[in-house]
Amino acid sequence: MIELTREAVEAYLRQAFGPDAAVTYMGDIGGLGEQGIKRFGYGKPVLVRFTAGGREQATVMSVMKADKYGHQFYWDRAAILMFQHETSARLPRHVRPMGLGYVDGRDCLVPVHEPKEFFILNELLPGHEYFRDLERIRERGLEERDMELARAFARWLAEIHATKRDDPHLYYRRVRNLLGSSECIMGMADEAFPPDYEPFPDSRFKALEKRLIDWRWRLKGYASRLSAVHGDFHPWNVLVTDDGEFRVLDRSRGEWGEPAGDVACMAINYLLFGLLDAHAKGQDASEDGPRPGVSEPFRRLYMAFMDEYLRRTGDEQMLEVMAPFFVFRGLVVASPEWYPGHPEHIRAALLRFVENVLEDRIFDYQRPELYLE
Secondary structure (H helix, E strand, O other): OOOOOHHHHHHHHHHHHOOOOEEEEEEEOOOHHHOOOOOOOOEEEEEEEEEEOOEEEEEEEEEEOOOOOOOOOHHHHHHHHHHHHHHHHHOOOOOOOOOOEEEOOOOOEEEOOOOOOOOOOOOOOOOEEOHHHHHHHHHHOOOHHHHHHHHHHHHHHHHHHOOEOOOHHHHHHHHHHHHHOOOOHHHHHHHOOOOOOOOOOHHHHHHHHHHHHHHHHHHHHHHHHOEEOOOOOOHHHEEEOOOOOEEEOOOOOOOEEOHHHHHHHHHHHHHHHHHHHHHHOOOOOOOOOOOOOOOHHHHHHHHHHHHHHHHHHOOHHHHHOOHHHHHHHHHHHHOOOOOOOOOHHHHHHHHHHHHHHHHOOOOOOOOHHHHHO
16 A cells, blocks of 8 residues: 655645645544444545645545455556546536546656546567468468477567466456456457357357356466466567567556466467468368368467477466467457458357367367367
């Protein structure tokens, strides 16, 4: 918890309410001993009386505390306070907000005036998006540099995943978000497919979500795996230079998570490009219609990536927890909204993949085609 000193509060009030603002009283308002039967709260309010512009005023300043209920990081808490500042005054009978601010690295309170939207500045990096390399491989074939780059991705993931954190509640949160977040599995089911989508109707989505509940409870036993992660490691978030170096973009969904999520994210894209490549070359043709398969160049990339990661980490346990992460990434690449150009039999194979992968306790990474059938 941040300690709100009288000096820091007064400096803030002068920025927010004018240079003559002065604190006349500061003290606790409420507390854990003054909440009746309630013994847990998300913040500690402070009563502040002050003068500004010749008027006596009073305000209640609140700073949320970090806890296991989805508030582990300051950006979690900032989102809640920004929501309250923006919407409270629109609700009849609700207390009116008087200000919004943040505490900077010097413990100074800085006001935020009438926020409308936020933005970020990032450095400009050289290079091209990695998906262009995958398109080149489809057109001109696989080169040894492509194999080495896939192994380099695996080595980089192994390096960042080696940083662990002992926080079971944060691991549980990441698994909850995997299933229920608007950006993850249930969000994809609701928003990335048309209502009662004929190739994969609501009944199949319901069955998929029910199956995932079993996996959620199974993954609670793997909380010791919590590691530093990227969170969205796919070919559109990797920049590659002409000399074979790479940098990454758009870290997502938190600093800590399950390593299998990063691995599944890139691996599913090798399988996707392999499916599309095999179809374009007529390799999936059969007397009974197209039979989806992964073309040899992309299967080699997939195996190089997976083998190198497992060799570097020795993390065979990852194969026990990968399935739900493949479901998320499989729904993304199968989505007709995100990837409208897929041949329907390939989309159907990807949707079979997300169902079938949940049926094995251990993902058979050496035979990914089994899950497409």
